[in-house]
Amino acid sequence: MGRPVTLRLKPAGPDEGVVFVRTDLEGQPSVRLAPENISIEIPHSTCLKEGKARVVGVEHLVSALVGLGVDNVRAEIDSEELPICDGSALPFVQAIKNAGIKELGRPKKEIALDRPIYLSNGERQLIALPSDSFEVTFVFDHPKLPQQVAAFKITPEVFEKEIAPARTFCLESEAEELKSQGFGSGGSEENVVLIADGTGEPKVELRFPDEFVRHKILDLVGDIGLLGYRLKAHVVAIRSGHEFNVEFVKKLAFERGKLPKPIEAAQIYQVLPHRFPFMMVDRVLAIEPEKRIVALKNVTFNEEFFQGHFPDHPVMPAVLQVEALAQAGGYLMMHGAGKGAIGYFAAIDNAKFRRPVLPGDQLILEVEVVRLRGRFGKLRGVAWVDGEVAAEAEFTITLASEGDDRNG
Numbered sequence: 498m499g500r501p502v503t504l505r506l507k508p509a510g511p512d513e514g515v516v517f518v519r520t521d522l523e524g525q526p527s528v529r530l531a532p533e534n535i536s537i538e539i540p541h542s543t544c545l546k547e548g549k550a551r552v553v554g555v556e557h558l559v560s561a562l563v564g565l566g567v568d569n570v571r572a573e574i575d576s577e578e579l580p581i582c583d584g585s586a587l588p589f590v591q592a593i594k595n596a597g598i599k600e601l602g603r604p605k606k607e608i609a610l611d612r613p614i615y616l617s618n619g620e621r622q623l624i625a626l627p628s629d630s631f632e633v634t635f636v637f638d639h640p641k642l643p644q645q646v647a648a649f650k651i652t653p654e655v656f657e658k659e660i661a662p663a664r665t666f667c668l669e670s671e672a673e674e675l676k677s678q679g680f681g682s683g684g685s686e687e688n689v690v691l692i693a694d695g696t697g698e699p700k701v702e703l704r705f706p707d708e709f710v711r712h713k714i715l716d717l718v719g720d721i722g723l724l725g726y727r728l729k730a731h732v733v734a735i736r737s738g739h740e741f742n743v744e745f746v747k748k749l750a751f752e753r754g755k756l757p758k759p760i761e762a763a764q765i766y767q768v769l770p771h772r773f774p775f776m777m778v779d780r781v782l783a784i785e786p787e788k789r790i791v792a793l794k795n796v797t798f799n800e801e802f803f804q805g806h807f808p809d810h811p812v813m814p815a816v817l818q819v820e821a822l823a824q825a826g827g828y829l830m831m832h833g834a835g836k837g838a839i840g841y842f843a844a845i846d847n848a849k850f851r852r853p854v855l856p857g858d859q860l861i862l863e864v865e866v867v868r869l870r871g872r873f874g875k876l877r878g879v880a881w882v883d884g885e886v887a888a889e890a891e892f893t894i895t896l897a898s899e900g901d902d903r904n905g
Contacts, residue, residue, distance in 0.1 A: 503575045508570070511602075521576060526547075526549045527550055528551065530722070565657070623734050625745075631730065634648040634733045634734070639736075645707040666712060774801040789863070794860040830874045841894065861880065
């Protein structure tokens with residue numbers, strides 16, 4: 498963000514885990530390092546959100562904590578975005594080592610695999626294989642940069658020497674695009690390795706000949722740290738990035754029983770009154786009653802609205818994207834409200850549409866409660882596709898009983 502930020506790392510007791518505390522907000526709300534608190538609100542960055550507390554760009558610090566084997570820490574920060582430092586994890590490693598690491602005499606919280614866990618999406622691949630230690634093999638394959646491959650067993654010594662110094666990198670055009678979207682305004686050649694679009698050459702001297710793939714490993718280690726547990730596995734990654742890493746972490750967490758089971762369509766039908774072709778919620782991924790919901794809508798070519806809405810260039814109608822957000826918000830309000838409760842639109846404000854939604858897209862619907870007052874709820878929703886905002890809006894939903902004469 499280009500603003501000064503103060504980060505203080507303080508000791509925490511056994512099994513407290515990693516907790517970020519927003520000292521700049523009233524009441525100093527906190528957010529735990531846990532898979533259920535992962536947010537995808539900011540592109541090309543790993544974020545955590547819990548209640549009123551949000552922290553952005555946690556991956557380099559978390560990578561340093563995982564790499565050094567630190568399991569319990571209280572991180573106090575007076576801004577929502579962590580300091581970028583020199584674009585690597587080395588400053589965090591040095592600060593942690595200078596402060597000293599204390600053994601707490603308790604066993605580490607670990608996840609060991611009894612079978613491979615695999616995630617694939619086109620050319621992106623991630624697989625975790627059972628192992629007695631944490632190892633990473635990464636294949637970095639970028640259309641404008643040379644392919645790089647590296648493999649490391651993640652120990653404190655290896656992490657500090659071989660991985661922590663590797664810096665963030667991006668093409669000059671990507672940096673300009675991020676800044677135009679309001680992100681990365683503090684980025685410069687002091688903390689990002691900028692690469693010329695035409696030649697693929699870095700504009701500064703590299704710390705390693707294969708610094709790019711080493712930084713991808715650094716990011717992956719930090720993202721896997723979102724599990725909140727030490728992973729005993731050999732992770733093999735091909736062309737992976739933050740959004741895909743996070744999806745993999747959630748799959749790992751679910752497979753190992755660290756995340757609640759998603760709410761499927763049959764259960765959703767018991768709460769929402771909508772049915773095909775107007776049901777816009779296929780699955781609820783996470784829900785905090787009266788606070789927040791994350792749901793998804795699979796947009797298929799068979800959707801009936803594609804037959805008449807630009808049939809030669811099918812695009813999901815913008816109003817239906819808002820409807821999908823409202824249905825997710827309605828489920829959030831109606832969940833636990835009792836049989837016969839129905840949510841109706843009362844108002845829509847500040848609706849914006851950022852990119853088209855096409856057949857084959859998966860719409861991630863994040864809705865949070867702004868205010869609840871009796872039967873009325875003010876909510877804010879954001880619909881995402883591949884880590885990019887597709888639509889956002891604020892809306893008010895009122896709960897009524899079946900048979901009430903209201904417009905839906």
